[in-house]
Amino acid sequence: MHDIAAAVGMSRGTVSRVLNGGYVSAEARAAIEAAMTDLGYVPNNAARALKMRRSQAVAFVAHEPHSLFLDDPNIGSIMLGANAALSLADHQMVSLVVESARDNERVARYLSGGFVDGAIVVSARTNDPIIKVISDLALPAAFIGHPPDLAQHIPFVGIDNVGSAVAITEHLVSTGRRRIGMIAAALDRDSGIDRLNGFRDALGPLFDEELIADVPHYDYGSGVKGMRDLLEREPGIDGVFAASDAIAAGALEALREAGRSVPGDVGLVGFDDSTWAVRCQPQLTTVHQPAKELGSCAAQVVLRQLSGETVETTRQLLPTPLVLRDSA
Amino acid sequence: MHDIAAAVGMSRGTVSRVLNGGYVSAEARAAIEAAMTDLGYVPNNAARALKMRRSQAVAFVAHEPHSLFLDDPNIGSIMLGANAALSLADHQMVSLVVESARDNERVARYLSGGFVDGAIVVSARTNDPIIKVISDLALPAAFIGHPPDLAQHIPFVGIDNVGSAVAITEHLVSTGRRRIGMIAAALDRDSGIDRLNGFRDALGPLFDEELIADVPHYDYGSGVKGMRDLLEREPGIDGVFAASDAIAAGALEALREAGRSVPGDVGLVGFDDSTWAVRCQPQLTTVHQPAKELGSCAAQVVLRQLSGETVETTRQLLPTPLVLRDSA
DNA sequence: TTGTAGGCGTTATCAT
DNA sequence: ATGATAACGCCTACAA
Numbered sequence: 001m002h003d004i005a006a007a008v009g010m011s012r013g014t015v016s017r018v019l020n021g022g023y024v025s026a027e028a029r030a031a032i033e034a035a036m037t038d039l040g041y042v043p044n045n046a047a048r049a050l051k052m053r054r055s056q057a058v059a060f061v062a063h064e065p066h067s068l069f070l071d072d073p074n075i076g077s078i079m080l081g082a083n084a085a086l087s088l089a090d091h092q093m094v095s096l097v098v099e100s101a102r103d104n105e106r107v108a109r110y111l112s113g114g115f116v117d118g119a120i121v122v123s124a125r126t127n128d129p130i131i132k133v134i135s136d137l138a139l140p141a142a143f144i145g146h147p148p149d150l151a152q153h154i155p156f157v158g159i160d161n162v163g164s165a166v167a168i169t170e171h172l173v174s175t176g177r178r179r180i181g182m183i184a185a186a187l188d189r190d191s192g193i194d195r196l197n198g199f200r201d202a203l204g205p206l207f208d209e210e211l212i213a214d215v216p217h218y219d220y221g222s223g224v225k226g227m228r229d230l231l232e233r234e235p236g237i238d239g240v241f242a243a244s245d246a247i248a249a250g251a252l253e254a255l256r257e258a259g260r261s262v263p264g265d266v267g268l269v270g271f272d273d274s275t276w277a278v279r280c281q282p283q284l285t286t287v288h289q290p291a292k293e294l295g296s297c298a299a300q301v302v303l304r305q306l307s308g309e310t311v312e313t314t315r316q317l318l319p320t321p322l323v324l325r326d327s328a
Numbered sequence: 329m330h331d332i333a334a335a336v337g338m339s340r341g342t343v344s345r346v347l348n349g350g351y352v353s354a355e356a357r358a359a360i361e362a363a364m365t366d367l368g369y370v371p372n373n374a375a376r377a378l379k380m381r382r383s384q385a386v387a388f389v390a391h392e393p394h395s396l397f398l399d400d401p402n403i404g405s406i407m408l409g410a411n412a413a414l415s416l417a418d419h420q421m422v423s424l425v426v427e428s429a430r431d432n433e434r435v436a437r438y439l440s441g442g443f444v445d446g447a448i449v450v451s452a453r454t455n456d457p458i459i460k461v462i463s464d465l466a467l468p469a470a471f472i473g474h475p476p477d478l479a480q481h482i483p484f485v486g487i488d489n490v491g492s493a494v495a496i497t498e499h500l501v502s503t504g505r506r507r508i509g510m511i512a513a514a515l516d517r518d519s520g521i522d523r524l525n526g527f528r529d530a531l532g533p534l535f536d537e538e539l540i541a542d543v544p545h546y547d548y549g550s551g552v553k554g555m556r557d558l559l560e561r562e563p564g565i566d567g568v569f570a571a572s573d574a575i576a577a578g579a580l581e582a583l584r585e586a587g588r589s590v591p592g593d594v595g596l597v598g599f600d601d602s603t604w605a606v607r608c609q610p611q612l613t614t615v616h617q618p619a620k621e622l623g624s625c626a627a628q629v630v631l632r633q634l635s636g637e638t639v640e641t642t643r644q645l646l647p648t649p650l651v652l653r654d655s656a
Numbered sequence: 657t658t659g660t661a662g663g664c665g666t667t668a669t670c671a672t
Numbered sequence: 673a674t675g676a677t678a679a680c681g682c683c684t685a686c687a688a
Contacts, residue, residue: 001681011659016683023657040464045441046377047681050664055374057443076404083425092438094422097411110420113373114665115385115443136368220607253609279548281581329665339675344667351673375665378680442681 001043007035019043049114058086058302059111059119060095061130074272074291075122078144081295082120089303091117098130108133118302120295123189124148140305142298146190147315155301157294157316161191164287164320165198168269169241171285173206175328177239177267181211183226183251185218185243195243195271210234218243223250231258239267239328245276248284248327267328282326290318329371335363347371377442386414386630387439387447388423389458402600402619403450406472409623410448417631419445426458436461446630448623451517452476468633470626474518475643483629485622485644489519492615492648493526496597497569499613500656501534505567505595509539511554511579513546513571523571523599538562546571551578559586567595567656573604576612576655595656610654618646 005012008031017024018032035041049055060082062075083093094116096107108129111119118140124130126149134141135151147156172180182199186192200207213229215222223242227250230237242248248270255262262268262282270277273288297318304311333340336359345352346360363369377383388410390403411421422444424435436457439447446468452458454477462469463479475484500508510527514520528535541557543550551570555578558565570576576598583590590596590610598605601616625646632639 012682013660013684014658017658020683022684025657028657042440042465043437044378044681045438045443046374046383047442047664048683049374049443050372050378050666050680051682051684053664055443057438079425080427083427083431087428087431087434090434092424092434094424096420096422097407099408099411100415103411103415106415106418106420109371110373110385112370114375115373115377115383137370220603249607253607256609275548279577279581281584340666341668341676342674345674348667353673356673372665375680376667378664378682379666379668381680 001041004032004035004039004041007039008032053114055115055117056090057092057094057116058299058306059116060093061098061107061111061119061121061124062095063098063121063123063125063128074274074289077291078122078295078298081292081297082299083295084292085296085299086303089299091303093299104129111139112137117306120144120298120302121148126150140302142301144294144298153314155305155311155314155316157297157301157318159289159294159320160317161194162198162201164271165195165241166202167322168271168285168287169199169202171322171324172239172241172267172269172328173202175239175263175267177328178206179208179211179234179237180206180239180241181208181213181230181234181237182241183213183215183223183230183243183247185215185222185226185247187214192243199241211237215247218246220246220250220253223247223252224254225250227251227254228258231255231260237266240269242268242270245270245272245274245280245284245286248286249276249280252280252327263326263328269328273323277323277325280327285325285328286323288321288323290320293318329369332360332363332367332369335367336360381442383443383445384418385420385422385444386627386634387444388421389426389435389439389447389449389452390423391426391449391451391453391456402602402617405619406450406623406626409620409625410627411623412620413624413627414631417627419631421627432457439467440465445634448472448626448630449476454478468630470629472622472626481642483633483639483642483644485625485629485646487617487622487648488645489522490526490529492599493523493569494530495650496599496613496615497527497530499650499652500567500569500595500597501530503567503591503595503656505656506534507536507539507562507565508534508567508569509536509541509558509562509565510569511541511543511551511558511571511575513543513550513554513575515542520571527569539565543575546574548574548578548581551575551580552582553578555579555582556586559583559588565594568597570596570598573598573600573602573608573612573614576614577604577608580608580655591654591656597656601651605651605653608655613653613656614651616649616651618648621646 005015018029086093098104098107121143123145143156148154184196213226215226242251270284270286273286277284277286333343346357414421426432426435449471451473471484476482512524541554543554570579598612598614601614605612605614
């Protein structure tokens with residue numbers, strides 16, 4: 001900027017003013033703009049951020065992306081939704097991946113360093129350093145997936161896993177199934193626990209502890225393993241709630257190899273309404289998870305905080321309509 | 329930093345030295361560190377970046393992520409590979425999504441603003457502003473997926489699409505197939521064109537223009553559409569090269585609905601060796617694409633430039649071994 | 657309408 | 673071993 005001010009023989013103040021839209025004469029503006037393209041001037045965001053205490057950037061922090069990226073199509077949609085909303089508000093979304101302890105540490109530093117004005121955090125764990133940093137710095141933030149239990153004041157946007165599980169299970173019952181099992185996944189996260197609880201609640205007296213297969217992840221492999229397990233324990237099983245569509249797809253495979261037809265012999269339902277659901281044969285009846293909306297909603301929440309609004313609803317649940325297809 | 333210097337009655341210079349490891353007495357260091365945790369000091373990266381002209385951050389720019397995230401599992405693996413490599417070198421990967429013209433513009437500004445020291449760019453198009461920015465600023469960079477045609481000096485890491493296509497096609501021929509078609513995708517990108525060219529080369533006199541189905545994207549839906557098309561044009565088809573595993577999975581579906589067995593009636597091969605390949609029934613014979621390595625390799629290239637090394641090999645191809653499974 | 661000057665939080669070069 | 677002090681590139685009163 002110094003050089004361009006010198007080039008046109010004016011002060012840097014004036015140059016700054018054409019950048020930020022202050023009072024400047026038409027001719028001065030023209031000359032300066034000419035010089036800018038001429039000398040290939042590019043504003044330095046780092047300097048601007050330092051002075052303004054604003055970077056116009058918002059972080060999107062994704063935990064455990066390994067499994068998420070590969071088998072859960074949601075994270076991509078959530079990102080896209082968030083990016084679209086931030087983009088509209090002229091903010092840059094920068095997404096940070098935390099896979100290792102080292103990452104966790106570094107990302108925490110990054111968040112507190114003035115490079116971002118706020119953060120969207122998906123599926124953080126209870127004791128993540130990230131949570132502490134955000135809380136300590138009062139960094140405008142929104143959580144997706146896990147409510148941040150040790151920082152109740154941080155806004156959270158998610159879905160009602162219990163209610164959704166109840167609804168889909170009731171659908172299974174309404175189709176006449178009586179020996180209904182569940183492939184429950186990720187019981188170390190509350191989405192997993194909630195879905196199981198919803199299932200149990202909805203079934204009431206029909207619930208049988210023996211018909212729960214407990215698998216680690218929301219992925220295809222876990223689905224085939226879980227279904228085989230269930231079939232072995234109860235050959236007469238006639239309904240299955242898979243904790244995710246990917247799991248349901250795996251279950252479908254296991255059912256096929258066992259010679260069971262779907263939905264003839266057994267009714268099968270999933271969760272997510274991801275691309276899996278329509279790839280399967282038969283297509284899956286499932287719970288629609290509004291991934292894109294989750295992302296854009298979280299972005300809005302952060303943006304509102306940034307613009308000084310105090311966010312009132314600290315805990316926001318998006319609707320998850322049932323999608324009835326062919327598998328049950 | 330000012331406050332903590334004041335708190336211990338020392339100059340900010342000394343405080344800075346304990347941060348960066350200069351000469352400082354044990355007692356001074358102890359006092360300062362105590363004050364730091366006490367006052368909850370967090371270093372300001374923006375200021376440091378301004379002074380050092382180094383942010384310790386590298387951008388990961390993903391184009392057209394919509395289709396990539398949803399149907400091409402590669403982008404996730406590439407990201408993870410890049411992140412791992414950068415993480416090891418204590419650099420923060422920040423990934424930027426460009427979906428709209430607006431995004432493109434904003435990302436270009438972001439790249440030139442001093443927030444990042446370099447960039448990894450995946451599947452850029454010829455006339456992306458990004459390319460110009462990188463070239464103009466001489467920003468250390470590496471491209472993945474598309475060689476940056478109008479900036480030949482920017483390093484590129486990728487795979488040999490032509491060679492890989494030749495190899496997998498020859499395998500198809502070696503299994504005795506004679507009426508071999510291809511579901512060719514993304515013919516507006518050079519990966520798409522190269523795969524088609526490899527197919528044509530390998531087939532020689534066996535090549536028949538009529539047996540090429542041209543579909544827009546590397547996704548499942550395109551696969552079923554493409555295969556139906558092929559079956560209609562040539563019911564006697566006995567071999568198919570799908571331009572990606574997702575396409576092959578779709579083709580499998582179309583073949584099943586047409587009552588053709590794989591690999592009995594028709595041999596089918598894919599490309600990518602993504603999770604699709606092992607989910608299918610039968611599992612796919614395909615070309616292994618080293619997604620993770622692509623990412624880490626690109627990261628290394630950028631890191632080398634950052635450490636002052638002049639990168640010699642500006643164009644680097646990673647090996648793509650054939651993976652023989654059950655579909656051909 | 658334009659120039660001047662101070663400061664945002666760091667690091668680095670001098671002295672001391 | 674430590675303290676001044678001058679940048680880094682930008683914005684913004686305040687003055688002119």
